[in-house]
Amino acid sequence: MNAAATSGTFREARAAWPAIAFLFVFFALPVGALMLRSVTDPQWGLQNFSDLLATGTYARVLFNTFLVAAVVTLMSLLIGYPLAWLLVMLPARWQQVLLAILLMSMWTSLLARTYAWLVLLQKTGVINRILLSVGVIDAPLPLVNNLTGVVIGMTYIMLPFVVLPLRATLATLDPALMHAGAVCGASPWRLFRSVLLPLSLPGIGAAGLMVFVMSLGYYVTPALLGGTGNMMLAELIAQTVQSFLNWGLGAAAALVLLCATLALYALHMRYLDEDA
Amino acid sequence: MILTRNRLGLFRFVLYGHAVLVMAFLLLPIIFIALLSFGSSRWMMFPPPEWTLRWYEELATDPRWAEAMWLSLRLALIVTVLSVLLGGAAAFALVRGRFAGRRVLKAFFVAPMIVPVVIVAIALYAFSLKVGLNGTFAGFVAGHLIIAVPFSVICISNSLRGFDPALEQAAAICGAGRLETLRRVTIPSIAPGLLAAAVFSFLASWDEVVVSIFMASPQLQTLPVRMWTSLRSDLTPVIAAASTLLVLASLILMALLGLSATRAGRSKMQ
Numbered sequence: 001m002n003a004a005a006t007s008g009t010f011r012e013a014r015a016a017w018p019a020i021a022f023l024f025v026f027f028a029l030p031v032g033a034l035m036l037r038s039v040t041d042p043q044w045g046l047q048n049f050s051d052l053l054a055t056g057t058y059a060r061v062l063f064n065t066f067l068v069a070a071v072v073t074l075m076s077l078l079i080g081y082p083l084a085w086l087l088v089m090l091p092a093r094w095q096q097v098l099l100a101i102l103l104m105s106m107w108t109s110l111l112a113r114t115y116a117w118l119v120l121l122q123k124t125g126v127i128n129r130i131l132l133s134v135g136v137i138d139a140p141l142p143l144v145n146n147l148t149g150v151v152i153g154m155t156y157i158m159l160p161f162v163v164l165p166l167r168a169t170l171a172t173l174d175p176a177l178m179h180a181g182a183v184c185g186a187s188p189w190r191l192f193r194s195v196l197l198p199l200s201l202p203g204i205g206a207a208g209l210m211v212f213v214m215s216l217g218y219y220v221t222p223a224l225l226g227g228t229g230n231m232m233l234a235e236l237i238a239q240t241v242q243s244f245l246n247w248g249l250g251a252a253a254a255l256v257l258l259c260a261t262l263a264l265y266a267l268h269m270r271y272l273d274e275d276a
Numbered sequence: 277m278i279l280t281r282n283r284l285g286l287f288r289f290v291l292y293g294h295a296v297l298v299m300a301f302l303l304l305p306i307i308f309i310a311l312l313s314f315g316s317s318r319w320m321m322f323p324p325p326e327w328t329l330r331w332y333e334e335l336a337t338d339p340r341w342a343e344a345m346w347l348s349l350r351l352a353l354i355v356t357v358l359s360v361l362l363g364g365a366a367a368f369a370l371v372r373g374r375f376a377g378r379r380v381l382k383a384f385f386v387a388p389m390i391v392p393v394v395i396v397a398i399a400l401y402a403f404s405l406k407v408g409l410n411g412t413f414a415g416f417v418a419g420h421l422i423i424a425v426p427f428s429v430i431c432i433s434n435s436l437r438g439f440d441p442a443l444e445q446a447a448a449i450c451g452a453g454r455l456e457t458l459r460r461v462t463i464p465s466i467a468p469g470l471l472a473a474a475v476f477s478f479l480a481s482w483d484e485v486v487v488s489i490f491m492a493s494p495q496l497q498t499l500p501v502r503m504w505t506s507l508r509s510d511l512t513p514v515i516a517a518a519s520t521l522l523v524l525a526s527l528i529l530m531a532l533l534g535l536s537a538t539r540a541g542r543s544k545m546q
Contacts (some may be wrong), residue, residue: 019362019365022418023388026403027388028387029403030400031399034395079294082291083294083295102302104530108523109482109500111483111485111519112518113306115511119516120308122511188287219393220486224507234392234394237398254399258391258392
């Protein structure tokens with residue numbers, strides 16, 4: 001590389017400085033300062049963490065968070081996988097229609113969609129009224145302000161995040177393998193179980209991990225569709241800081257969430273690397 | 277094609293049925309809310325007894341809602357411009373620059389997407405309380421920009437990677453200055469990436485809830501914050517009208533993006 005080109009690239013590297021400075025001051029520094037507060041507020045030590053783990057309520061929140069994230073991941077994989085499979089088999093035109101719907105849903109206001117479920121699932125809501133009039137149930141089901149509501153709402157929101165990457169994985173698989181299986185007389189179920197599923201396991205792992213990570217830290221949907229008795233971690237963090245002004249404890253909970261998120265994300269990246 | 281559908285026999289109808297159900301699951305709640313926003317029942321009876329524009333009227337005339345809408349719009353526009361500028365410059369450095377630590381820098385730029393937004397929100401909240409940004413317009417801009425910049429960096433980087441810098445050199449040889457090259461060669465070539473960056477930045481700000489809840493003051497609330505606070509007291513259909521507006525904005529912008537993508541694809545084929 002000659003001298004002129006080198007100085008040119010240096011000039012181009014400088015272009016990143018405004019963004020770096022901005023994110024450093026308003027993102028990295030505040031997050032770092034918050035994490036520090038978990039061991040300095042109200043005084044130096046690990047008492048915030050021992051409070052977090054020793055108190056029954058907090059332990060229950062942690063359990064709820066991982067439980068909901070796991071159930072949501074499982075549900076969205078179960079619902080999303082067949083759709084992703086169908087997507088790679090459909091003619092391009094139909095693929096595009098379904099993809100457009102998925103993308104649109106993904107980019108439509110999160111708050112608006114959560115609100116829709118709040119209205120749909122309430123005691124006098126459409127779903128309960130239909131079930132009552134059909135005679136499946138005698139009394140309205142408690143579908144919202146509990147973990148059921150959270151799982152329904154979050155599965156709805158996470159679905160595109162499962163289908164899109166799974167479809168990408170399935171599209172890279174060699175169709176000849178499936179053809180060979182079919183020619184040898186394997187039933188669709190057998191083909192799925194012995195060929196498609198094993199081959200798409202890395203994709204399932206990556207998509208599932210992604211959704212699990214996102215679910216762990218979700219705030220809006222659990223806060224609106226969940227009840228007061230079964231909070232999730234993000235809500236606990238927000239409430240501890242905002243209502244109880246207990247910054248130390250809130251920061252400790254935030255640190256737990258951040259570590260879990262980063263660890264799982266690192267795992268996810270390794271999955272993708274092996275895939276490539 | 278992984279497997280011709282016909283080979284699947286009757287099983288393919290199971291897949292079709294499943295797809296139809298999932299699409300209904302994704303679409304119906306949004307349609308339902310849009311319908312309810314025109315219904316006359318305060319208790320959101322469905323089907324609505326009568327149709328009305330009353331909730332939209334309230335949205336436009338009630339100062340609390342109207343001001344929130346106006347704030348959201350101004351905010352989203354400013355955030356879009358800043359995000360494309362900051363993110364675009366950073367993308368140039370990432371794609372063109374050959375300096376140590378580029379991978380780390382890339383990770384740093386997408387970090388706000390990975391860190392749970394509630395952590396970003398309370399970290400910024402604590403910081404804002406210290407420096408007096410809380411409840412200010414500048415505070416909202418900073419908060420939304422954190423969320424928006426990663427989208428710009430990603431969209432514009434992807435676009436730049438597909439652009440051959442030799443074209444810039446050609447322009448330079450033909451006597452174009454740096455600015456003219458940028459304006460007449462580079463920017464038109466990466467226009468789809470810039471548009472995507474702008475759309476996603478706008479939507480990221482327009483729809484942002486969590487950071488805004490902490491940044492808001494009783495006097496300064498964005499539309500989602502206003503929705504959030506009234507959701508906690510009652511489910512008034514005005515929220516349905518506001519939701520419909522939010523959905524409409526994303527629909528229009530996504531359609532715009534889709535249109536530009538198809539056009540770009542077509543011009544590439546020719």
